[in-house]
Amino acid sequence: xxxxxxxxxxxxxxxxxxxxxxxxxxxxxxxxxxxxxxxxxxxxxxxxxxxxxxxxxxxxxxxxxxxxxxxxxxxxxxxxxxxxxxxxxxxxxxxxxxxxxxxxxxxxxxxxxxxxxxxxxxxxxxxxxxxxxxxxxxxxxxxxxxxxxxxxxxxxxxxxxxxxxxxxxxxxxxxxxxxxxxxxxxxxxxxxxxxxxxxxxxxxxxxxxxxxxxxxxxxxxxxxxxxxxxxxxxxxxxxxxxxxxxxxxxxxxxxxxxxxxxxxxxxxxxxxxxxxxxxxxxxxxxxxxxxxxxxxxxxxxxxxxxxxxxxxxxxxxxxxxxxxxxxxxxxxxxxxxxxxxxxxxxxxxxxxxxxxxxxxxxxxxxxxxxxxxxxxxxxxxxxxxxxxxxxxxxxxxxxxxxxxxxxxxxxxxxxxxxxxxxxxxxxxxx
Numbered sequence: 001x002x003x004x005x006x007x008x009x010x011x012x013x014x015x016x017x018x019x020x021x022x023x024x025x026x027x028x029x030x031x032x033x034x035x036x037x038x039x040x041x042x043x044x045x046x047x048x049x050x051x052x053x054x055x056x057x058x059x060x061x062x063x064x065x066x067x068x069x070x071x072x073x074x075x076x077x078x079x080x081x082x083x084x085x086x087x088x089x090x091x092x093x094x095x096x097x098x099x100x101x102x103x104x105x106x107x108x109x110x111x112x113x114x115x116x117x118x119x120x121x122x123x124x125x126x127x128x129x130x131x132x133x134x135x136x137x138x139x140x141x142x143x144x145x146x147x148x149x150x151x152x153x154x155x156x157x158x159x160x161x162x163x164x165x166x167x168x169x170x171x172x173x174x175x176x177x178x179x180x181x182x183x184x185x186x187x188x189x190x191x192x193x194x195x196x197x198x199x200x201x202x203x204x205x206x207x208x209x210x211x212x213x214x215x216x217x218x219x220x221x222x223x224x225x226x227x228x229x230x231x232x233x234x235x236x237x238x239x240x241x242x243x244x245x246x247x248x249x250x251x252x253x254x255x256x257x258x259x260x261x262x263x264x265x266x267x268x269x270x271x272x273x274x275x276x277x278x279x280x281x282x283x284x285x286x287x288x289x290x291x292x293x294x295x296x297x298x299x300x301x302x303x304x305x306x307x308x309x310x311x312x313x314x315x316x317x318x319x320x321x322x323x324x325x326x327x328x329x330x331x332x333x334x335x336x337x338x339x340x341x342x343x344x345x346x347x348x349x350x351x352x353x354x355x356x357x358x359x360x361x362x363x364x365x366x367x368x369x370x371x372x373x374x375x376x377x378x379x380x381x382x383x384x385x386x387x388x389x390x391x392x393x394x395x396x397x398x399x400x401x402x403x404x405x406x407x408x409x410x411x412x413x414x415x416x417x418x419x420x421x422x423x424x425x426x427x428x429x430x
Contacts, residue, residue: 338384
């Protein structure tokens with residue numbers, strides 16, 4: 001018995017190590033049946049959908065908080081504006097009071113001059129009184145020509161004294177009136193200034209609360225936007241799960257059945273081959289072929305996420321853009337095509353062929369009669385029209401239609417038109 005070659009031993013060792021490593025890693029095994037793939041897809045979709053539902057609930061709650069804070073913000077702004085108007089009114093009253101006080105002070109200055117004049121007048125009267133006072137009464141008596149003059153001199157002295165007292169009283173009354181008026185206005189001004197200080201403190205409180213509320217509203221705005229972004233990501237994740245699901249379904253199909261078909265011998269298949277140079281046509285979209293061309297299907301289906309670019313497979317001219325069917329699902333949406341575009345191509349051999357792109361989410365910025373280039377985006381992948389799994393199996397239904405389109409319209413399998421098998425001329429589609 002010959003010893004095993006060292007190379008063979010080495011190979012066995014590598015296989016053993018690989019088996020141990022894969023067992024240790026516990027790598028998932030791809031589902032063997034469509035039912036298992038569908039169950040896995042449903043589980044993942046349910047998980048993501050529950051997250052979406054949770055986010056929707058949180059958005060509703062946050063939206064309610066946002067409305068409450070916005071109302072508080074509006075109320076505070078109105079209160080702050082009202083207080084500012086009160087402050088402006090008080091400022092006006094303070095200004096008016098200052099003007100009154102200033103006028104009183106001017107009056108007091110004028111009155112002070114009058115008072116000074118009265119003081120001078122009193123001085124003169126006092127001098128005159130002193131003159132009479134220092135004159136001996138007997139001298140006044142004997143110097144007078146008669147009794148009436150004597151009495152007149154004595155009366156004059158008494159009148160002068162009464163005049164002095166009257167002037168003093170007038171002076172004190174005017175001073176008191178002016179001072180009282182000035183003090184009263186000063187009190188009004190002081191009270192207004194105290195009131196203004198209180199209202200300013202009130203305004204400052206409102207402004208602080210308003211600033212806090214503004215910050216709270218801005219914080220809620222950011223939170224709402226972040227959750228909306230997360231919701232968009234989860235929506236895209238669901239689209240990606242659907243694409244993965246379709247890709248796994250596609251992996252179950254035989255490559256021989258999908259790519260090596262030359263003729264299906266279907267009644268609607270065009271018998272004459274297209275004389276197109278190698279590489280003349282490019283793929284219409286990035287994705288996975290989920291259904292090939294066969295006698296129950298007049299094109300190929302390519303699946304990917306919602307919004308994937310759909311491109312013209314060759315240079316040509318747009319000859320038909322279906323009616324706008326955004327969001328429309330079912331056979332009633334352009335015969336099940338939904339949003340679609342048809343492009344006419346003239347091959348180097350002078351043969352004419354038409355490419356049709358169906359189930360678009362949205363048609364791009366293309367119009368009938370417009371020239372398009374190979375690889376130019378003409379729309380976005382979607383599920384308008386009738387798609388499986390209904391109502392929204394995101395994919396592109398792509399067809400190559402013979403020249404008979406001019407006579408019989410778009411239908412092949414369900415019409416009288418004839419179609420080419422795209423797998424013969426566009427490789428690879430997946």
